[in-house]
Amino acid sequence: VGDVYQLSPENLVLLKPATLYLPVPPGYEEAELQVGIWDTGWLQWKVLEGSVREGNRLRVEITRLGRYAVLKQAEPLGIREVSVLPNPFSPLVGPLEIRYVVSSSQTSAPEVSLHIFNMAGDLVRELVAGEPQPRGENRVEWDGKTDYGRMARNGRYILRIRVRDVTGTKEKLVPFVLIK
Numbered sequence: 001v002g003d004v005y006q007l008s009p010e011n012l013v014l015l016k017p018a019t020l021y022l023p024v025p026p027g028y029e030e031a032e033l034q035v036g037i038w039d040t041g042w043l044q045w046k047v048l049e050g051s052v053r054e055g056n057r058l059r060v061e062i063t064r065l066g067r068y069a070v071l072k073q074a075e076p077l078g079i080r081e082v083s084v085l086p087n088p089f090s091p092l093v094g095p096l097e098i099r100y101v102v103s104s105s106q107t108s109a110p111e112v113s114l115h116i117f118n119m120a121g122d123l124v125r126e127l128v129a130g131e132p133q134p135r136g137e138n139r140v141e142w143d144g145k146t147d148y149g150r151m152a153r154n155g156r157y158i159l160r161i162r163v164r165d166v167t168g169t170k171e172k173l174v175p176f177v178l179i180k
Contacts, residue, residue, distance in 0.1 A: 001070055002024075002069065004067050007066060011065065012065040017062065018061070028072065032072070033053070033058060033071065033072055035070060035075045037068055043052070076172050077170050079100055084176045089109075091144025091178070095143050095169050096143075100137070105167075111131065111164045111165070112161070113131075119155065158175055159179055
């Protein structure tokens with residue numbers, strides 16, 4: 001969540017454990033944080049056990065030199081903070097803006113699908129079809145047209161957002177109204 005601290009020469013094993021102190025980055029004072037080391041073999045961050053918070057810094061015992069950083073545990077697979085605006089929406093005035101936050105602890109870009117259905121359950125528009133999207137806030141617009149290029153009718157619709165990674169699939173349904 002902050003800077004990476006390089007202690008050289010990398011991978012030098014210490015004769016006895018040393019204490020490493022890293023500052024807590026601004027804005028993360030309340031977050032659960034840990035110290036991690038970059039694993040050059042697996043090309044990923046490994047969390048070090050025993051990180052202790054002491055005010056505005058973290059303390060951990062290390063046994064070798066390398067690249068260290070303060071890490072925040074990624075959230076499990078999920079969709080949150082979904083907004084569909086404006087609602088009701090008129091394609092004659094402007095597009096429907098769909099915003100949502102995607103989380104996954106297994107990948108930096110889980111697969112996302114966005115579909116719009118009418119109240120009879122018929123698919124009206126496929127906006128996103130299983131595409132990788134970055135964790136965090138994402139934004140998609142709908143112009144009010146069907147998959148066939150025609151303007152959708154007035155009425156209530158359901159937005160279905162699905163997110164998938166190796167742990168499974170999560171889904172949210174959000175109703176909205178289209179008026180011309």
